[in-house]
Amino acid sequence: MPEPLLTPWTKSRPLPPYKAVLAVDAKDFTGLPAVLHAPVSQMIPELVDQALTKAGLTGVQHDKRFPANTGDGIVFGFDPAHLPFVVWPFLNVLDEVLGRYNALSVGPRIRLRASVHVGPLPDEGRPGDGNATPRNDTHRLLDSRPVKAVLAASSEQTTHLAAILSDRVYEDVVLGGYTALHPDRCIEVPATVEGKPFAQRAWLFIPSPSGSLFRSGVLGLDIPREPQATDPTGSAAGPAEQAGTNYRGNRQEVSDGVAIIGDVTGNISHQNGATHYNATNQHWGSGDNVSGTKNVGAPGEQR
Structure with missing residues (x-):
């Protein structure tokens, strides 16, 4: 047995x-x-x-x-x-x-x-x-x-x-x-x-x-992107960067307009004729994230 x-x-x-x-x-x-x-x-x-x-x-x-x-x-x-x-x-x-x-x-x-x-x-x-x-x-x-x-x-x-x-x-x-x-x-x-x-x-x-x-990305490495061209002052200057608005990481410095960080639902308007955002859902973490139309600067100037 x-x-x-x-x-x-x-x-x-x-x-x-x-x-x-x-x-x-x-x-x-x-x-x-x-x-x-x-x-x-x-x-x-x-x-x-x-x-x-x-x-x-x-x-x-x-x-x-x-x-x-x-x-x-x-x-x-x-x-x-x-x-x-x-x-x-x-x-x-x-x-x-x-x-x-x-x-x-x-x-x-x-x-x-x-x-x-x-x-x-x-x-x-x-x-x-x-x-x-x-x-x-x-x-x-x-x-x-x-x-x-x-x-x-x-x-x-x-x-x-x-x-x-x-x-x-x-x-x-x-x-x-x-x-x-x-x-x-x-x-x-x-x-x-x-x-x-x-x-x-x-x-x-x-x-x-x-x-x-x-x-x-299987090994979990974040491959750095190619560096952007620099302006004469040595700071990064991309094609979307113009006078009056600077983006650094999760911080935006806006001389005339609205700075947004976080989750946004609905429309946001800044009533001075210079900045208008139309969107349903936006998440701002870094960079220039836009859903809809974003006008910055002089009237009629689009970015």
């Missing part, structure tokens, strides 16, 4: 040993023709093993705990003492291995997501080893929106790997200074999975970010 299931919170039990977990899977695997599924599924663990060898982690390669092939990727546990070396240099080396493979391959490109986590997991050489919340969370991280968005928005010529680290790995290994990966190369993200009750803080690491990631 099978052993009865344990009942939580009825008595204290030994905590399972902490195991680190690495999971990877391929972008757009299901979109490949069926004839390519088996070869690509076989190639992924081979590429991971190549990277482990090149990173000097042959011990991890030969001592994988509860390994599993997920079809479009793999997952396995390992001794958490190796976590600093999996974070760096392994993830960086895996990106390089994928780049070389994709450059030489005549078949489909293999671009991977990777997640790294750590926590107590059963590892007693029995069926069911490795199954517990930390492993579930590793897969949730792998399927989370931020890491998928990186590969979707990045160039397939440049970005071959997007990795996501759990907050526990980031705090213990990266912030702890045990790995050569500097914290400044990690990006904090809210890891959520569509249709799943999962939300955790996590950290993205993209070994080879492409320019499209910055242009698309």
